[in-house]
Amino acid sequence: MTVLEERSDERQPACSIQATLDIVGDRWTLLILRDLFRGVRRFSRMQHDLGIARNMLADRLSRLTDAGVVAKVPYQHRPVRYDYVLTPKGLDLSNSLLALMAWGDRWCHDGDAPTVLVHADCGTPLEIATRCPACDETVSPTRIRSLAGHDDTSPGRELAAAGAARAFQQHPTNGGAL
Amino acid sequence: MTVLEERSDERQPACSIQATLDIVGDRWTLLILRDLFRGVRRFSRMQHDLGIARNMLADRLSRLTDAGVVAKVPYQHRPVRYDYVLTPKGLDLSNSLLALMAWGDRWCHDGDAPTVLVHADCGTPLEIATRCPACDETVSPTRIRSLAGHDDTSPGRELAAAGAARAFQQHPTNGGAL
DNA sequence: CCGAGTCAGTTGCAAACCGAAACTGACTCC
DNA sequence: GGAGTCAGTTTCGGTTTGCAACTGACTCGG
Numbered sequence: 398m399t400v401l402e403e404r405s406d407e408r409q410p411a412c413s414i415q416a417t418l419d420i421v422g423d424r425w426t427l428l429i430l431r432d433l434f435r436g437v438r439r440f441s442r443m444q445h446d447l448g449i450a451r452n453m454l455a456d457r458l459s460r461l462t463d464a465g466v467v468a469k470v471p472y473q474h475r476p477v478r479y480d481y482v483l484t485p486k487g488l489d490l491s492n493s494l495l496a497l498m499a500w501g502d503r504w505c506h507d508g509d510a511p512t513v514l515v516h517a518d519c520g521t522p523l524e525i526a527t528r529c530p531a532c533d534e535t536v537s538p539t540r541i542r543s544l545a546g547h548d549d550t551s552p553g554r555e556l557a558a559a560g561a562a563r564a565f566q567q568h569p570t571n572g573g574a575l
Numbered sequence: 576m577t578v579l580e581e582r583s584d585e586r587q588p589a590c591s592i593q594a595t596l597d598i599v600g601d602r603w604t605l606l607i608l609r610d611l612f613r614g615v616r617r618f619s620r621m622q623h624d625l626g627i628a629r630n631m632l633a634d635r636l637s638r639l640t641d642a643g644v645v646a647k648v649p650y651q652h653r654p655v656r657y658d659y660v661l662t663p664k665g666l667d668l669s670n671s672l673l674a675l676m677a678w679g680d681r682w683c684h685d686g687d688a689p690t691v692l693v694h695a696d697c698g699t700p701l702e703i704a705t706r707c708p709a710c711d712e713t714v715s716p717t718r719i720r721s722l723a724g725h726d727d728t729s730p731g732r733e734l735a736a737a738g739a740a741r742a743f744q745q746h747p748t749n750g751g752a753l
Numbered sequence: 754c755c756g757a758g759t760c761a762g763t764t765g766c767a768a769a770c771c772g773a774a775a776c777t778g779a780c781t782c783c
Numbered sequence: 784g785g786a787g788t789c790a791g792t793t794t795c796g797g798t799t800t801g802c803a804a805c806t807g808a809c810t811c812g813g
Contacts (some may be wrong), residue, residue, distance in 0.1 A: 413679030413689060414609050414672060420683075424600040431592050435721070436733075440790055450772040455791055476779040478790070486682050491716040492703055493590060493674040500671055501591030504664050505598075511591060517718040521709035531699035538669040540695040543613070563724055604758070618761055628801040654808040733778055 420464045421490065425449055426457050427497075430490060433467065438480040440565075466490070495525045596643045599668065603627055604635050604677070608661075609644065609666060616658040644668070673703045 421427055425447070432443050444454050458481055461467040466487040469479035483490075495514065502510035514523045526535045599605055603625070610621050622632050636659055639645040644665040647657035661668075673692065680688035692701045704713045 412583045412609070412699060413684060415606065415679075416683035417679035418602050422602040422605060424586060424596050427596060428593065431590070431706050441788085445789095451791065452773095452793085453771070466667050473780085476790075478780090488716050489579065489681065490678055491719070492705060493671065493678055495705055496671040496674040496703070497595045498591045499640040500668055501593075501595035503667065505594035506591060511723075515720050515722050516707040516710060516714055517720045519709050523705050523707055523719065525674070525703065525705050525716055527670060527673055527701050527703050529694040529697065529699050529701055532694060532696050536694055536701055539664050541669070541692050541701065542695045544691040545689075558658045619759085622761095628764070630764085653810090654761075656809090704800065738806095 413457075420460075420466065423457070425453055427494070429454070429461070430466075430487070431494060433481065433483050433487065434491060434494060438482060440479075440481070443481075457461055461487070474547065485503075492525060495523070499525050595671075598638075598644065599671075601635070604639065605672070607635055607639070608644075608665070609672060611659065611661050611665065612669060612672060616660060618657075618659070621659075631690055639665070650691070670703060673701070677703050 405557065421430065428447055428449075429443060432446055437443050437446060438461055440458070442447070444451055447454070448455075456465065462469055462481075464486075465484055466532075467481050468484050471477050472480050498510075498512075502508060515521060516523055527538075527541070528534065529536050579629070589719050599608065606625055606627075607621060610624055615621050615624060617646065618632065618636070621627070622629055624634070627635075635643060638648055640659075642664075643662055645659050646662050648660055650658050676688075676690075676692075680686060680733050682685075693699060694701055705716075
């Protein structure tokens with residue numbers, strides 16, 4: 398039992414972030430998914446791109462396949478050789494990858510992104526955002542509240558965002574990136 | 576040198592996803608950030624919430640502090656005890672966390688989210704989306720193209736999304752989540 | 754002022770994880 | 784038919800992880 402699956406003991410039984418990390422919460426797994434999104438489909442190509450050990454790659458791909466995130470489609474028989482392609486479940490991770498990438502662009506590369514993602518229809522650089530469908534506007538972290546889904550008791554808790562922002566203001570000496 | 580920092584050998588020197596993962600690409604780190612977003616600020620509370628070993632927690636918090644994602648603000652002297660709060664850099668990770676959470680809601684809990692995030696101003700459940708600011712619309716993964724930022728040669732590559740979707744259609748027998 | 758309790762963080766050690774290299778089949782190409 | 788490629792699997796030693804116990808430095812009640 399590896400660290401990737403051991404969380405079945407469920408300390409936070411119903412946390413979706415934990416559930417997601419149980420599947421993709423591993424540096425190699427996320428980098429493999431990045432490669433898949435970029436169109437890399439072959440074992441050897443990924444191995445070369447990532448510099449990952451082959452046993453690790455084989456292990457991660459089979460986990461992803463078991464999880465239904467990736468599917469193996471044979472491109473050759475005897476010996477069977479597979480392309481690894483994203484399933485709909487895997488494609489749906491694009492927002493997550495994009496959000497991580499956007500953060501890296503902003504904070505690790507001073508905003509000048511190594512690769513820019515643009516809208517295929519008009520060429521405009523894309524952005525990722527939390528939105529309120531009713532107000533039809535982008536919502537800042539300070540305007541987010543969490544609501545218990547079922548078995549919790551606190552309705553409408555303030556997320557840390559606002560509080561943290563306040564607390565942080567009071568100590569402007571800390572934090573490198575201010 | 577841990578797995579968290581060893582990537583300075585830079586196989587993909589300018590990949591923002593890799594850069595991001597160098598900082599937060601670790602299951603504990605992301606769960607710690609989740610707690611911070613929820614308003615947990617004390618060492619002992621996090622330790623109890625997460626079930627993480629204290630040395631791990633101390634290590635991760637000091638990494639996050641070094642990275643400027645978290646700041647320590649003392650709430651007591653002799654002995655100095657700290658609140659851990661998100662810096663602006665840390666707050667900016669909310670989109671990433673939300674995207675991971677949304678994915679877990681959809682694919683690990685059949686869509687019935689354990690916790691729902693709503694707009695503080697109107698109570699509407701939020702969504703996270705990739706958007707084109709010019710077209711003012713949500714962009715699906717298949718309509719995304721990648722553009723090299725500077726030192727690459729391939730302008731306007733098709734991301735895997737479209738191709739993978741096609742390839743996957745041709746083999747509808749694979750993949751658990753169809 | 755004393756002893757119990759709490760809290761943040763460190764140290765020791767066994768277990769789990771990781772990656773390099775070697776190995777295995779089963780081709781493909783000349 | 785021999786060399787080369789490809790997708791893994793196995794082996795093995797070093798690194799990392801995490802539990803448990805320990806260390807300071809308080810706080811609190813009396």
